[in-house]
Amino acid sequence: MGGCVGRYWEGWEDSQSRGSSRNGGRGARNEPLKKERPKWKSDYPMTEGQLRSKRDEFWDTAPAFEGRKEIWDALKAAAVALEGSDHDLAQAIVDGANITLPHGNLAECYDELGTRYQLPVYCLAPPINLISERCDDDPSDSAEPPVAPKKEFQLKVRLSTGTDLRLSASMADTIGLLKKQLQAQEDIDTSHQRWFFSGKLLPDKTRLQDTKIQKDFVIQVIVNPQALQGPKTPPSPTTTTTTEVGAANPSPTSTSSPESE
Incomplete structure (x- = not known):
């Protein structure tokens, strides 16, 4: 051999x-x-x-x-x-x-x-x-891709009521997070908001970077009409009592101080 x-x-x-x-x-x-x-x-x-x-x-x-x-x-x-x-x-x-x-x-x-x-x-x-070409601290081994550093800009939002707003946002923000920001700014519950871009409904987990949106574009927000109608406040008991007393005894002293009688 x-x-x-x-x-x-x-x-x-x-x-x-x-x-x-x-x-x-x-x-x-x-x-x-x-x-x-x-x-x-x-x-x-x-x-x-x-x-x-x-x-x-x-x-x-x-x-x-x-x-x-x-x-x-x-x-x-x-x-x-x-x-x-x-x-x-x-x-x-x-x-x-x-x-x-x-x-x-x-x-x-x-x-x-x-x-x-x-x-x-x-x-x-x-x-x-x-x-070895990889180490334990290699970020490429993580389950989720690294998120780009936040670079905020003013996002244009148009409500179905005709109101135009601007929200401080970054491309890494989710729609759900922006809904909460709109709720804090306009007192519109997140459950009453539906966000649309390019004719597509945007789920809460969608990030702005996934929508391909640019700074000058506008996102449409359909607001549930119920969110715009505040709850009907029943008449205050104090007001009713004052009215009845005033009708029986129009004297202003009787209305303001019952102890004066």
């Missing part, structure tokens, strides 16, 4: 990894696939993206060398399964493709025709000096 596999598969060159030769793999010793993955260190700290690119380059070009494409595909699938800790699946793929493993690993193997295949160590495991 050309080239021995070291303890940690160190020092391999890509040309050696892609090369294959026929050297009597048929009938060679076949070991079960081992769960252990090789430990190795890259010549330079490698990022996850660089590792993916290096692997993709190998798998894209490997079938161009000696060997059958279906075997290369099986080896790739087995390597991915093994790295994902699915040892049973990796073993099933190897057995299904009639791949022989003299050393119990994918670094050197043979197909049923005796063709030798070698996989580089970076396709079998990441290096111990791999650099």
Whole structure:
């Protein structure tokens, strides 16, 4: 066999990894696939993206060398399964493709025709000096996208009563929040407000930035007529009493001070 596999598969060159030769793999010793993955260190700290690119380059070009494409595909699938800790699946793929493993690993193997295949160590495991491209404090990992800083402007609002108003707003504000601001300013309950823009009803959870509104545009607010009709106030008991007393005794002293009688 050309080239021995070291303890940690160190020092391999890509040309050696892609090369294959026929050297009597048929009938060679076949070991079960081992769960252990090789430990190795890259010549330079490698990022996850660089590792993916290096692997993709190998798998894209490997079938161009000696060997059958279906075997290369099986080896790739087995390597991915093994790295994902699915040892049973990796073993099933190897057995299904009639791949022989003299050393119990994918670094050197043979197909049923005796063709030798070698996989580089970076396709079998990441290096111990791999650099993670994400950190726990990365805002991109949060469930909600970051909200842009508030930049307030005067939002034009036109009520169905014909009144035009201006509300202090930002593009991050929700319609529900602006309804409360209108309620505080005009004493119109939020349940009696319906906001429309471009002919569409705006739900309370909608943000201004989602409506594509610009500073000079106007939002229509339909106000429930019941909100404009104040509750009828019944006559005050004091007023009624005063009127009756005045009718019976028109004297102003009797009305203002009952004790004077």
